[in-house]
Amino acid sequence: MSKIALITGATSGIGAATAHLLAANGFDLILTGRRNKRLVELENVLSSKYKAKCLLLCFDVTKAEQVQSSLHSLTANWKAVDVLINNAGLAVGLESVDSGEIEDWERMIDTNIKGLLYVSRSVVPWMKERKTGHIINISSLAGKESYPMGGVYCGTKHAVEAITQAMRIELLPYGIKVGTIAPGMVDTEFSNVRFKGDNERAKNVYKGVTPLSPADIAETILFVITRPAHVNIGDMLILATAQGSARDVFRNP
Ligand code: NDP
Ligand code: 8X3
Numbered sequence: 001m002s003k004i005a006l007i008t009g010a011t012s013g014i015g016a017a018t019a020h021l022l023a024a025n026g027f028d029l030i031l032t033g034r035r036n037k038r039l040v041e042l043e044n045v046l047s048s049k050y051k052a053k054c055l056l057l058c059f060d061v062t063k064a065e066q067v068q069s070s071l072h073s074l075t076a077n078w079k080a081v082d083v084l085i086n087n088a089g090l091a092v093g094l095e096s097v098d099s100g101e102i103e104d105w106e107r108m109i110d111t112n113i114k115g116l117l118y119v120s121r122s123v124v125p126w127m128k129e130r131k132t133g134h135i136i137n138i139s140s141l142a143g144k145e146s147y148p149m150g151g152v153y154c155g156t157k158h159a160v161e162a163i164t165q166a167m168r169i170e171l172l173p174y175g176i177k178v179g180t181i182a183p184g185m186v187d188t189e190f191s192n193v194r195f196k197g198d199n200e201r202a203k204n205v206y207k208g209v210t211p212l213s214p215a216d217i218a219e220t221i222l223f224v225i226t227r228p229a230h231v232n233i234g235d236m237l238i239l240a241t242a243q244g245s246a247r248d249v250f251r252n253p
Contacts, residue, residue, distance in 0.1 A: 002053070005081070006030040006085065006123060008088035009032070009033055010032060011034070011038035014183070014218065018218040019031055020215075021215070021221075029054045030055045032056075032061075033088070042054075055074070062111055071119070081123055086120065086137045086160075088116075090108065091108060094149045112159070133171075133176040138181055141182055141184040141239065141245075147246040161182075179236070180234070181238065183217050184240055185211045185239075186212040191203075208251030
């Protein structure tokens, strides 16, 4: 029987690449995001290319009621989620605490922290009932260190790390694995979102560097979720070779 993976934020970047790789490796997929058109396009590709079985759920992770009603609409078969990948997330703006937009802070906190909690609140009880499961929370290098102008984003990813540690301990008696994967710079829509559509500024983030690709992170996720039952990789930091810390990036002229 195929395993079921639920990926939040499957419409782009790391989530979409992970959907491709897991589909290619025989997983059935619950794919979520706010952009329904992209979900439908993704399903079309995955079902024709890999014969993957997909179920699409279009919801905003920041809306607790939407999350709950969408997830609880699943049939019992689909509720048997083996792998939950809490990936949906974003940075908005790059500003100091004394000048940042409050609305940007709310979006980051609501998406990266509350969204992860809302989804987990629905899915974890199903895993507990079955006494099996694996939860991967996508953190960041920004969950390990803080950098100026990124305090709120870094704060949300530090929160992801803290919540993950607590979840891992809470779920020990149920044999459920919990861990983080923390990438450094990955070339996705992340910077376009952070800079609110200023694509030139977004492009400059990766100037003179070979960043990680979404597929690099997908491969790591596949590795982590295919270890033997007694092995849980609790935490993984993955950096581009040219990146030493959030602020130390070696750029070719
Ligand atoms: P993308 O912008 O390419 O993808 C973000 C995904 O999150 C999209 O599918 C988007 O879907 C979804 N999402 C955002 N907000 C919401 C929301 N309110 N409700 C539902 N889904 C939402 O970025 P990445 O692939 O890079 O980001 C994925 C994760 O990786 C994030 O948690 C990010 O913080 C983390 N990360 C990224 C790094 C990078 O350098 N790119 C480095 C380290 C961590 P939609 O818009 O359709 O809702
Ligand atoms: C994204 C990586 O360094 O831009 O999480 O914060 S960084």
